[in-house]
Amino acid sequence: MAKKIIQKTKMPMPLQDPHLRAHNFDEVALGYPVDLAVLEAQRCIQCKNDPCVAGCPVDIDIPAFIRQIAERDFEGAYHTLMERNVLPAVCGRVCPQEEQCEAKCTLGVKNEPVAIGRLERFVADYAAMVKFTDDAPLAPPTGHKVAVVGSGPAGLTVAADLAKMGHGVTIFEALHKAGGVLVYGIPEFRLPKSIVEHEIEGLRRIGVEIKTNHVIGQTFTVDELFTELGYEAVFIATGAGLPTFPKIPGINLIGVYSANEYLTRSNLMKAYLFPATDTPTIRGKRVAVIGGGNTAMDAVRTSLRLGAEHAYLVYRRTRQEMPARAEEIDHAEEEGVDIVMLAAPTAILADERSRVRAMRCIRMELGEPDSSGRRSPVPIKGSEFDLDVDTVVFAIGQGANPLIRNTTPDLPVNKWGNILADDGTGATQKAGVFAGGDIVTGGATVISAMGAGRRAARAIDTYLRSPSSDGYSPTDL
């Protein structure tokens, strides 16, 4: 048999033209058509030791689903994915595969790795299009009841896993729509909301109950979930908390947003359709977004779509240190975002109506590495300059939401207010209470939250099945 010749690079992802897409909210990446997906899947050499699986936080059998695509068994590929991942259409789009599965790909040693993320997305989208259903049998009902607080990636994962194990699961969501950051945070052009809805619909089909408009800590406390509503375990995945603003003059001017607010107005409340929808947003003509993470990229690209003529991304280090995915930075640049590196705001300046008229910045240089290992930025004296902007969005992180902490005094938290939970199990020091996702780790990724949900589901299952839940301690697991 002739030696197989392997294409060195990934099959290119079809994208919307940057000039067009910068002005619409339609998805940027269009997805592989069938033939391209099959060709890409055929690049996989099916190596014996599966290094890619080790790079996957939810242990998807990656070589198996890729082989199934190569063999055009798309339904089989879908079932392989769903065994380990309830949100394949989401993960295929937003996971940082370049740091996970694809970073470990054998092909990647000499050439580009297999486009595992794109293939995952292909299978999920294909399955939705032809309406495959996940018919994996559910375990018989156990009679146990679990409350999940928050319907973001961690909450959805734990709920799906527990439901498949036969437990009764109710998700309590504070907002009017389920999905957490997938609906309020990540924009339509990167993750269409219809896809999130479709994946959540899958959860409802396997019996997960979702109660929206229930703010745990307020509507019910964590203790009341046990004592009044009869849940036997609670998983807390409330996600992001209050945004951080720098301590500089002008942060309360009109036209200064946190990324959370800016994105929530646009994504959850659909302010980009105003006045057809009722929630307004400021459609800045000249916008500065401060930060270097994925949220900053989402915000700055949203500003273009809201009509910004000039969009700056202001970051205090250099491109190499940006925490955002390289692909997101590339997309932002292609769309015309002006990246201002090694600069940080020192003041926001007002006009006579308390609206933003400019942002004063100072140039930075990189000094010694800090505790994170990144070289820390140091201001250069006398280097101030003004950016002529009317809207400023801070995407520099967030604290922990206080609502559960304030009403659950026996739930230990760290000095930032994040819940202390065991990394391997999600168990907290309060019996029957588990936690995962951003409320434990601070701002992180969708897939790391899903990984936490996956691990916690196993631990909660063990906890529920233990002969006596009394006297349980996290170290038992």
Add this chain to the structure above:
Amino acid sequence: MHRILDKEVLAPDVVRFWVEGAHIARKRKPGQFVIVRTSEEGERIPLTIADVDKARGAISIIVQGVGKSTRHLNALNAGDSILDMAGPLGRPTELHPDRRVCCIGGGIGTAVVYPIACGFKALHGQVTAIVGGRTKDFVILEKELRAVVDRVIVTTDDGSYGVKGLVTDALTGLIAEGQQFDEVVAVGPLPMMRAVVEVTRPLGIPTTVSLNPVMVDGTGMCGGCRVSVGGEQKFVCVDGPEFNGHQVDFEELGARLRAYREQEAESLRLYGDRMACHVQTR
């Protein structure tokens, strides 16, 4: 979905609804609010819970139709449903027993002051209420307050009812009479709250105000409702809505409340046009 049980017009464009929501009614304490949404395109509207009826599992909200969203809400009738209602949100009022309290409500602010006055009375307080309105028609909840508190003074700007003048005139009058207050609670339009805190500041009377900034999620996530209190950043949805009035930066809050004035006017104009068409075709 939350069914509207009763609807009553209290003043021009001011409506009281009783809405089903047993899980909110059982938990709510004075000072707390809900967020409602009336349609899939709708805004999240924060509204104080004016009262609860635990037997019926219902809460009351009092709504002034100002912009599109509140007018659309006020157009609903008994038997209709409110799509989304989340709560109770915010911190409850800090109630202390046996207090001599003056509760001041201006216009729709009386709907916020009423449950607080009830809360102080329940703890054996001596409560005086001052209720202000532009004219007689805009004075709300007078009867309800008379049934609960020790003394009610009504003021109107034009003298069409009660005492002619502002609520601050009535407060100054009471203090001149020799009335002693351990605490003043003032809720109403920003200029009114500002005027009250300037009366009480030199006298050193602790004064609580309830703030109603622009809010989106209302659950401690977006940061849109941030205010400056005593030079510190506070978030009204989780740290408030009540704050020490002597420390609130009203100037900044006033500016922030005007952030969307143009969009709000546009939205209301389009809504008005649609309603006009609707009426004509009926």
